[in-house]
């Protein structure tokens with residue numbers, strides 16, 4: 001299965017990606033996770049990306065495109081992948097479309113998590129992430145059994161530096177201006193499966209698996 005998952009910051013892309021990869025065992029390519037890994041390792045790319053990410057702006061296409069393209073061209077993506085966070089600008093969509101045309105990649109569907117923006121501030125500020133295995137929790141909606149500790153691996157939970165009210169505002173602006181046109185583009189091509197992501201986690205998950213059942 002070759003999928004893109006797309007939606008506003010806090011819509012639930014990471015949360016639903018965990019569900020998909022657990023069930024179908026396919027590579028999860030999260031560009032946000034890839035950047036955070038580069039930042040943690042203090043690579044040159046990570047140092048460049050950090051300031052944009054913390055402000056809530058998109059990392060420039062000149063950095064992002066070659067970085068993500070290299071990952072997508074690896075062998076494991078030939079049979080299946082779940083792409084979370086790319087493409088999210090028109091320039092990125094053009095590169096992706098070119099890869100489809102050249103048959104360097106395939107695509108079955110774009111899962112669009114459509115969410116009421118009023119839900120996002122609480123989702124984003126309550127989010128906690130495992131430093132080790134990257135599992136996603138929420139202090140209210142999806143708490144870990146022991147506060148601050150990952151249920152799956154015992155790793156430490158942390159809060160992303162861009163999960164502030166101010167940065168969310170900026171991320172939403174970037175989403176509206178740069179990513180919405182990408183969703184419209186995939187809609188025109190007939191790839192988009194829309195899911196109501198304003199529901200609680202269990203119901204979003206049920207809607208998601210209904211849609212994925214039709215794709216398989």
Ligand code: AP5
Nearest residue numbers: 009010011012013014015031032053059123127137138201
């Ligand atoms: P990225 O990491 O992709 O962040 P984002 O798009 O802002 O999305 P989030 O990860 O914040 O939200 P999510 O939809 O994954 O929500 P989650 O499932 O965690 O990117 C970060 C930054 O990197 C960007 O701002 C940009 O700077 C840069 N970047 C990345 N890709 C780029 C690219 N291609 N080009 C340029 N720059 C790029 O859920 C959120 C919380 O809500 C969790 O706590 C979860 O438990 C909870 N939750 C989830 N679903 C529900 C529900 N249905 N009900 C209640 N709670 C829920």
Ligand code: MG
Nearest residue numbers: 013014015032
């Ligand atoms: Mg995410």
Ligand code: ZN
Nearest residue numbers: 130133150153
């Ligand atoms: Zn963990």
